[in-house]
Amino acid sequence: MIELYTAGTANGQKVSIMLEECGLPYNPHIVNFAAGEHLSPPFITLNPAGKIPAIVDPEGPNGEPFALSQTLAIVLYLAEKSGKFVPKDIWERAEAYRYMSLVASDISGAFTGLFVFTHMHPQSTTQVVDHFQAQAARNLRVLDKRLGDSPFLAGNAYSVADILAYPVAASSVKGLPEQLGPYPNLRRWSEEIAERPGVKRGMAVGAP
Numbered sequence: 001m002i003e004l005y006t007a008g009t010a011n012g013q014k015v016s017i018m019l020e021e022c023g024l025p026y027n028p029h030i031v032n033f034a035a036g037e038h039l040s041p042p043f044i045t046l047n048p049a050g051k052i053p054a055i056v057d058p059e060g061p062n063g064e065p066f067a068l069s070q071t072l073a074i075v076l077y078l079a080e081k082s083g084k085f086v087p088k089d090i091w092e093r094a095e096a097y098r099y100m101s102l103v104a105s106d107i108s109g110a111f112t113g114l115f116v117f118t119h120m121h122p123q124s125t126t127q128v129v130d131h132f133q134a135q136a137a138r139n140l141r142v143l144d145k146r147l148g149d150s151p152f153l154a155g156n157a158y159s160v161a162d163i164l165a166y167p168v169a170a171s172s173v174k175g176l177p178e179q180l181g182p183y184p185n186l187r188r189w190s191e192e193i194a195e196r197p198g199v200k201r202g203m204a205v206g207a208p
């Protein structure tokens with residue numbers, strides 16, 4: 001049974017969705033940030049950065065316990081372990097990599113910036129907030145354009161790219177001001193993915 005250290009955040013949900021979609025049994029541990037659990041010595045042994053998500057797979061690559069952090073690395077590890085959700089076709093696989101990179105760097109960076117400067121430091125200047133809001137909108141437009149051309153991010157089939165993009169994209173289409181873009185294709189995709197039973201169960205892990 002895989003041990004999952006998570007919280008009700010988009011990064012945590014990406015991993016719980018992946019575990020659910022792959023049908024891999026797991027045991028969720030909800031890390032309490034307010035109590036500083038993410039900075040406690042036992043947690044730091046799992047991820048020296050003190051951030052969720054992290055997993056411990058008791059049956060790792062050599063049949064031995066294996067701890068892993070970093071959302072993208074965990075999702076790719078689970079994809080290899082289960083043999084699921086990585087496109088077989090090289091073109092679709094490259095497209096999956098493209099959108100996974102976009103999520104891990106550009107989209108996560110933009111939304112982390114927005115969160116930090118609106119929630120953690122609400123006294124921040126409007127220029128800083130405007131900057132991150134514009135970056136968020138710009139990257140959501142990239143997803144929206146892609147989803148206007150193909151049903152899923154990698155192409156015709158649901159893949160790791162959709163699993164990584166869904167939690168933040170889904171909350172964004174609801175939360176961003178309408179003038180930053182209606183994102184009709186992103187909305188269509190996000191409504192379809194929201195109906196998947198594994199996504200519903202994965203999104204519920206750590207939810208308040």
Ligand SMILES: N[C@@H](CCC(=O)N[C@@H](CS)C(=O)NCC(=O)O)C(=O)O
Nearest residue numbers: 009011012050051052053070071072
């Ligand atoms: N690059 C890391 C980022 C993980 C991350 O930012 N986790 C946040 C929650 S979504 C966290 O644990 N924050 C606690 C902190 O910053 O102290 C990943 O992709 O896993």
